[in-house]
Amino acid sequence: MVDSISRITSALESARELTLEAAAVASSRLGETSYHRYSQKITPEGLRSLLNSRNEREVRDGMKRVASLLASDDPTIDLELYFADVVKNIGSSNDIKVKRLIAVYLLRYAERQPNVALLAVNSIQKSLTDPDPQSRALALKMLSDIKIPSLYPIVLHSVKKSVSDSAPEVRSAVSFALLKLYREQRETVADDVKPLLVDLLSDTDPLVVSSALLLLKEAFPQSLDLLHGHFRRYCKILPQLSQWSQAYLIDLLIDYCKTFIPRPILTDSLDTTRSMPLPDAFNAIPFATYDVALDPDLELFLQTIQKMLHSPSAAVIVSISKALFELSPPVAFKNSRITHVLARLISAPSFASDRGVILQCILVYCAVDPTTFSPFLKKFFLFPSDDTATAVNKLKIIATLVNLNNVKKVVLELKYHIVHDKRPSVIQEALKSIAACGQLSQSLSLHITKWLLVGMETSIVSTSLDSYVNVVRYLIQENPTQHLGTMVHLAKTLKTEKKLSGNAKAGIIWLFGEFSATNFSICPDVLRILVPGFSSEPRETRSQIVLFAAKILSCDLDNFKNSRSEDESYDFDQSRISQMAQAVFHLAKFDDDFDIRDRARMFSSLFDKQRYEIASLLLQAPKPASMCSLTFDAPISLSAANLAHLNIDHDMEEYLTTISWSEDQENNKSSELRKPAELKDYNKLKTSFSSSSFFAGKDNQRRSSSIAENQNSSKASSSRVFTSSIGKKYHLQSLDEFFSDVPSKEHKTVKRGEIEQESTSDEGSSSEDNLSEQESDSGDYESTDSSDSDVDDESDSNSDGDEERSL
Known part of the structure; x- marks a missing residue:
């Protein structure tokens, strides 16, 4: 009866704690919607009362409302006014979810009210001794998030106390707290942070090592000597670390191997x-076939990362590819299947956000050695769903992989995108790629040039016309003698095409100026077409017309000297070319642009003062190609200067830049440097309520006081007695004691055939045996309630009687 009343009372108390709004949420099938409606009705005064309530549920509702207002950035409510009401719950609330919400609020407003935030430091420090490891870790996070300079010594002191905590999540929080402290203080706290980092790197738990590596990567990236004693252990536990820590550790170990491990011998x-x-350049090996001798530690590292090729993180895959590219010879890189993995990730939907990084990494590898990814050419063909950056990177890769075997297929693909794609940047990159195809053979160059000239007449976008002209100019500049018909067609285009932009016209005029040294005959007529409309042309076109006139005049002077004797002089007044050039110079002297005016005066002075040789050197010198190939012609190491022409992101350019192998002679004893260091296993500090070691100490104390007692009494004294609220006593035992004291009671099995042959005397002996078993059972269980044993005896006797009657 008493138990029933107590249960009813506790149920009524629980029901009273539930608010009407929470009951509505619990009874609704759409709980989130109901809570949202309820939270919208909370007034500013009601929010303050919820935060100051003694009820955990109401405090939680108040913090949820604060978090929703933080996320929505509602300007109607100033959450900074509730700072004191929120912060006071750090010490009063035992709910870890409430503490996390307080930490988010504190991160936002602690710097605005530093005095009130400092008052909460005492409560946060008390949480460092909380039995819950999540509360201790959260307390460290809150302390490190309060960016108040006067608090940094307290943070450092708290971190030093928690570095030997038994919980790995707390020690992991220590690493992040040190990282935040280092970001604020830098060299001021470097001497204090580094010894703690050494302890964290020696931890046996992978979670702590993962966070410690983040601190090492950002704070002390040059202190690779800290990895000496942990190199082999880190190689073994590398798959157990977090994904970002795996990427950081691989990058650190790449630099470590190049600094402290000898090169592979080929x-x-x-x-x-x-x-x-092994040379620093990727393809600088003169041997056709070779054998590789690796250091055992380097071999251990390479074998470990090859087992991680199926990692779900794109950062880890890119780091593995970088390690294999820098630390292994080309044959090992191609046989490691890293090329298959990178090519597969391009079309994987789960890696869509990391596709740009993967493509830029592949572009660098293809620029160094196109044969690494040539079997996967079709993987880089464009999809309609590709964004602009992905399409541009794919087109760059296609330009590096094109060869005589696949050029027809590539040209058809590029033509389709040039004609049908509407994005100017994609069209420009496709035109550059098709220009790379034209370099492979003269017939391809002529075919692509004719196709581009036809496309110029049908193209509508002026920016595309500029790209068309640049590609045509590049192909003609490579072999001008084979493109006379193309030049004639371009001359007609200048005369008839009215929609050419200033840049496109300027490119064509520049090309005629360079072509004048090869075939001079058509150039004067082009200048004759351009002179009447000089004043109405765009600035870029006018500048190139002035330069074109100077080049033609210089070439005419050289032709005159080569065809006539030295006594004859060039007649500027009678020469038609000279008269057109002087007319252009005269018009340019009155131009609005000062650069055009200065150019015209300079060229006029050169010819007036008869500085013909200087004019020839200045105007007729061979010019470099307007486009550069994406592939490297010779084996080189990846430096910032070499990667600049690939136009990849600055971060990727900095990441893929390689360092040279160290030639320090002290590295001959490198294997001794990596002798395993002493580890710190803080798991030994853990104690469990049911562990055998805990109860062993209790047993030893009780055994010393009851040495004279018999064995049964010593067992009884070793167990602890617990009295419930209703006066019932229980003996608490450890798991070992509990399982050792379980009676080996045999189950009664009734066999019908044997019982029919037994006599009544056997039945009496069996009943006596049952009675003795009941007595032993009651002694083993040490029951203190006699009424329970009587009930058991009656039930046993009744069951025996029922069995006899049934038989």
């Missing part, structure tokens, strides 16, 4: 007397 398979260390 030996010619045909002549074993010839050997060389």
Whole structure:
């Protein structure tokens, strides 16, 4: 009866704690919607009362409302006014969810009210001794998030106390707190942070090592000597770390291997007397076939990362590719299947957000050695769903992979995108790629040039016309003698095409100026067409017309000297070319643009003062190609200068820049440097209420006081007695004691055939045995309630009687 009343009372108290709004949420099938409606009805005064309530549920509702207002950035409510009401719940609330919401609020407003935030430091420090490890870790996070300079010594002191905490999540929070402290103080706290980092790197828990590596990567990236004693252990636990820590550790170990581990030795398979260390350049190996001798530690690292090729993180895959590219020879890089993995990730939907990084990484590898990804050419063909950046990177990769075997297929693909794509940047990159195809053979160059000239007449976008002209100019500049018909067609285009932009016209005029040294005959007529409309042309076109007139005049002077004797002089007044050039110079002297005026005066002075040789050197010198190839012609190491022409992101350019292998002679003893260091296992500090070690201490104390008692009494004294609220006593035992004291009671099995042959005397003996078993059972269980044993005896006797009657 008493138990029933107590249960009813507790149920009524629980029901009273539930508010009407929470009951509505619990009874609704759409709980989130109901809570949203309820939270919208909370007034500013009601929010303050919720935050100051003694009810945990109401405080939680208040913090949820504060968090929703933080996320929505509602200007009608100033949440800074509730700072004191929120912060006071740090010490009063035991709900970890409420503390997390307080931490988010504190991160936003602690700097605005530093005095009130400092008052909460005492409550936060008390949470460092909380039995819950999540509360201790959260307390460290809150302390490190309060960016008040006067608080930094307290944060450092708290971190030093928590670095040996038994919970790994707390020690992991120590690493992040040190990282935040270092970001604010830098060199001021470097001497205090580094010893703590050494302890964290020696931790046996992978979670702590993961966070410690983030601190090492950002705060002390040059202190690679800290990895000496942990190199082999880190290689073994690398798959157990977090994904970002795996990427950071691989990058650190790449630099470590190049600094403290000898280079791999390459030996010619045909002549074993010839050997060389692995060069810094990727394809600078003179041997056709070779054998590789790796340091055991380097081999351990490479084998470990090859097992991680199926990682779900794109950052890890890119780091692995970088390690294999820099630390292994080209044959090992191609046989490691990293090329298959990178090519597969391009079309994987789960890696859509990381596709740009992967494509830029592949572009660099293709620029160094196109054969690494040539079997996967179709993987880089464009999809309609590709964004602009992805399409541009794919087109760059296609330009590096094109060769005589696949050029027809590539040209058809590029033509389609040039004609049908509406994005100017994609069209420009496709035109550059088709220009790379034209370099492979003269017939392809002529075919592509004719196709581009036809496209110029049908193209509508002026920016596309500029790209058309640049590609045509590039192909003609490579072999001008084979493109006379193309030049004639371009001359007609200048005369008839009215929609050419200033840049497009300027490019064509510049091309005629360069072509004048090859075939001079058509150039004067082009200048004759351009002179009447000089004043109405755009600025870029006028500048190139002035330069074109000077080039033609210089070429005419050189032709005159080569065809006539030295006594004859060039007649400027009678020469038609000279008269057109002087007319252009005269018009340019009155131009609005000062650059055009200065150019005209300079060229006029050169010819007036008969500085013909200087004019020839200045105007007729060979010019570099207007486009550069994306592939490297010779084996080179990846430096910032070499990667600049690929036009990749600055961060990727900095990341893929390689360092040279160290040639320090002290590295001959590198294997001794990596002798395993002493580890710190804080898991030994953990204690459990049911552990055998906890109860072993209790047993030893009780055994010393009851040495004279028999064995049964010593067992009884070793267990602890617990009295409930209703006066019932229980003996608490450890798990070992509990399972050791379980009676081996045999189950009664009734066999019908044997019982029919037994006598009544056997039945009496069996009943006596049952009675003895009941007595032993009652002694083993140590029951203190006699009424329970009587009920058991009666039930046993009744069951025996029922069995006899049934038989």
